[in-house]
Amino acid sequence: MNTMNTCNFEYYNTYIKKNRGISNCYGEVGSEMHDYIENVYRGNITDTSDFNQKLHNKLFELELMDLDFPSEVIKNSFVKDMDHFTKNFNKLDGEFTLEKMFVTNIKGKWLLGYIDAIQVDENDNRNIIDWKTSSKFTGSKLVDAGRQLIIYKLGLENTSGININEIKWCMLKYINVCWKLKNGNIKKKMVNRGKLIKEMKNTFEKEMLKSGMDEIEVGMILMLAESNNSFKDLPKIIADKYWLEDCFVEYEATEEVIKEVEDYIVNTIEEIENKDLHNESEWKPLDFDKEGTFYCNTLCSHRKTCPFIKEYNQKNPYKKSF
Numbered sequence: 045m046n047t048m049n050t051c052n053f054e055y056y057n058t059y060i061k062k063n064r065g066i067s068n069c070y071g072e073v074g075s076e077m078h079d080y081i082e083n084v085y086r087g088n089i090t091d092t093s094d095f096n097q098k099l100h101n102k103l104f105e106l107e108l109m110d111l112d113f114p115s116e117v118i119k120n121s122f123v124k125d126m127d128h129f130t131k132n133f134n135k136l137d138g139e140f141t142l143e144k145m146f147v148t149n150i151k152g153k154w155l156l157g158y159i160d161a162i163q164v165d166e167n168d169n170r171n172i173i174d175w176k177t178s179s180k181f182t183g184s185k186l187v188d189a190g191r192q193l194i195i196y197k198l199g200l201e202n203t204s205g206i207n208i209n210e211i212k213w214c215m216l217k218y219i220n221v222c223w224k225l226k227n228g229n230i231k232k233k234m235v236n237r238g239k240l241i242k243e244m245k246n247t248f249e250k251e252m253l254k255s256g257m258d259e260i261e262v263g264m265i266l267m268l269a270e271s272n273n274s275f276k277d278l279p280k281i282i283a284d285k286y287w288l289e290d291c292f293v294e295y296e297a298t299e300e301v302i303k304e305v306e307d308y309i310v311n312t313i314e315e316i317e318n319k320d321l322h323n324e325s326e327w328k329p330l331d332f333d334k335e336g337t338f339y340c341n342t343l344c345s346h347r348k349t350c351p352f353i354k355e356y357n358q359k360n361p362y363k364k365s366f
Contacts, residue, residue, distance in 0.1 A: 045312045046188065050339065055316070056327035057346045065345025069111045069119075073126065074177040076102040077216060078160070081175055084133075085140045085161065096130040114342050124238025125217040126177065128273060132219075132237075134290060136173075139164040148199040151306050153313050159196045169209035172196050173292075176213045180234070180293070187304075189213070190295045194305040197297055211295050218291040234291055241270040241278075248282055255281045332356050 048055040057063045080098055083089045103123065106112075113119035141162040148155055161173040174193060181189045193211040200206055220232040221244055235243040245266055252262045257279070269277035275288060319326050329352040332340070340353040347353060 045309065046192075048312055048316055049188075049308075051330045051344065052319075052327040053329040053350065053352060054344055054346055056324065057350075060321055060327075063346065063349075066348060067111065067345065068343050068347075069106050069113050070122075070177065070343065072106055072109075072111060073099070073102055073122075077126070077129075077177055078175055082142050084135055085142055092133050092135075095133050096127065099126055099130045114338065121236070121238060122217070124273070125236055128219070128237035128240065129216045132288075136163065136290075137166060144200070146196075146199040146203050148202045150195070150198055150202070151310050153309050155195060155199060155309065157195060157199055159200065162200070165209075170206050171210040171212065172200070172208055174211075174213050175216060177216050179217060180215060181213075186295075190301065191305045191308060193295045194297055194302060195309070198302070198305070211297060213293045213295070215291045215293055220289045220291050221286055222289055223286045232289070238273060240273055240275065240288075241266070242273075244286075245270060248278065248286075251285065252279065252281060257281070329353070 047058060058065065076098065080089065080095060084092060113122065142160070144159040144162055146157055146159065159172055160175055163171045163173055165171060172193060174196070176189075178189075193213070197208045197211050201208060215234075217237060218234050219237045219240060220234055221240070222230055222232045225231055233244070241248075248269075249262055249266060252265070253259065265277065265279060269275075275283075329350070330340070332353070337353065337356065340350065341347055341357070344350065344353070
């Protein structure tokens with residue numbers, strides 16, 4: 045459904061003509077992370093000291109496969125984030141059911157899906173967790189991504205009678221820096237893992253100077269910490285007040301949100317059913333001028349063979365694809 049609403053022509057190529065296409069760098073790394081995490085929770089991996097090496101093996105493999113990131117800047121930022129995650133991986137508490145398949149009927153339409161993880165936490169709540177290697181979602185992208193979690197929740201509740209407490213993403217590229225305010229509330233700041241110290245530098249600097257530390261000493265400590273991107277290089281005054289937590293982003297399943305998802309399901313499937321499977325001209329590509337070409341040039345599995353993006357790139361050779 046998401047493919048259909050992103051690009052009709054990609055849907056036609058993938059699901060009507062059955063062309064498999066090619067993978068992309070983000071999907072390859074995401075699959076590697078998912079597989080490793082799943083094996084940890086299944087008990088197949090107990091020592092995660094090789095997690096970081098697995099990441100870099102995959103990145104080397106991508107180079108050999110010529111699956112490039114849009115630019116070196118984007119690649120370096122992504123790799124730094126994932127590097128920090130794999131070096132600081134923490135297994136969550138609770139019981140887990142992994143890759144749970146469900147088949148459900150929503151508004152007369154049958155759907156099949158696989159849920160990354162269902163967690164039973166210490167309070168006996170059932171939570172759906174979806175691991176994401178993508179950037180944080182905002183605006184329409186939040187709604188697009190949120191539909192997946194809503195369908196998971198509806199699918200599981202409709203078929204099992206289980207009540208889902210929270211639906212959330214575990215955002216692997218990010219980490220929460222946490223500290224307690226004077227009123228006792230906990231404040232959390234979501235930062236890129238690869239820029240952990242850089243994004244908190246001003247806050248840490250003020251805290252260290254306020255404690256009476258010498259300005260030159262503070263500068264040298266922060267320089268080392270930022271160079272290593274290591275929380276462990278910071279002094280006790282910071283470690284005693286601030287701590288790190290994995291970044292979870294909860295998505296709220298309001299009645300309005302659920303209604304939107306149900307309409308989305310019905311409308312998308314009806315649009316597919318109303319198209320002529322034998323008339324390729326009915327399956328239009330996305331609007332490049334409106335949507336940009338990042339998706340087409342980087343993520344689409346048919347980016348090497350799609351005549352529409354090929355023609356557009358030839359006519360617009362100086363337009364950036366990201």
